[in-house]
Amino acid sequence: MFNEFELYEISSLLRKYNLACMKEQGYTSINFPAPSSPGITKHNERRYGITDGLLAIRLGYRIPSIEKGDESGTNATALSPDEEFTLTGGSTKPGELGKGGRNKFDKKVPAGGCSGVALKKLGYFPGETPGNPMEVQALDKESFTNSLKSDRVKRSLEKWSSCMRDNGYKYAPEPFSASNDHRFATRSVTKLEKDVATADTRCKQSSRLLTVWSAEETKIQESLIAEHQKELHEVQKQRDTTLSIIERRSGSSS
Incomplete structure (x- = not known):
């Protein structure tokens, strides 16, 4: 929403x-x-994991701080x-x-x-x-979960996993197996984390994982939108109303 x-x-x-x-x-x-700052610079930036190679070199899997808040x-x-x-x-x-x-x-x-x-x-x-925002969250989760069942996505994940092995890192063909490595649960980013994250971004490119995954999920989302058009229309109307109010109130004393 x-x-x-x-x-x-x-x-x-x-x-x-x-x-x-x-x-x-x-x-x-x-x-x-x-509330915590989003910690990202654009919507859904890490939906499919880290993709910015330069950021990986500098921060590993860490999310940069945008503002103190x-x-x-x-x-x-x-x-x-x-x-x-x-x-x-x-x-x-x-x-x-x-x-x-x-x-x-x-x-x-x-x-x-x-x-x-x-x-x-x-x-x-x-x-x-009218319009239940939880409906959108449920559909968003459904499209993501179902996309992982796609044969094309599974094959791309296998290619990504193989590429990671070629770089010296053994990770299962699962989307966040590298970023969830318990060795990276440290206060400060380590050289190993930076190296793995950098290899991760490169292997995503060589396996075309991001392109394939995004395309497969988009197809699923389009189907879900068509199926739930009426409910989503109500949610969209409420979203527009809320955002117009926020635009007027944000930064004001009201």
Whole structure:
């Protein structure tokens, strides 16, 4: 539904509105974690793993830091039962609209709580707005998973694995077997990680893995879009509404 950069902007605004609402409800010292920076420079940059050879030489599989971000949310507080009630309106499960009521400060908590208030500021009315963004996430996961079942993708992964062996690195023909190497779970990037990541990008090119994989997944996505056209149309309308509100509100004090 939203790309990584839009989600970062949305999460930042939701945090801002949730904090403001909670303070109005009597919780002046509450804090929520600030969203993490996307850490990439373009949408889906690492959907198929690392592809930038120059970045691999410099950072291995690490994602470069784009910005330091807001550190005011690093000391987030655990919520008490009443704080949870004020935030959610008494919701007991994801997607459920809490009925609201009164909190311990005798403040009137609206249906959906402060979360509902924050969402409404971005044009989404829990329980009323058509278009389920989870539908898009599910379809996105489905297209990715099914693409790995493609014979063409499997053959390209075998070629990639063979190329890695030729470079002295033994990895299974699985998309992230190299980047998930436990030896790279270190605080700082090592020479080995840089060397493997560099070989990874080169082998992706020689095996045509990226070209084949992208083409196969695109075919699957087109089929899923055609099958779920009505639901996706509703989600798209909601996305357009939310983004237009963000454009007006971002950077403002509202």
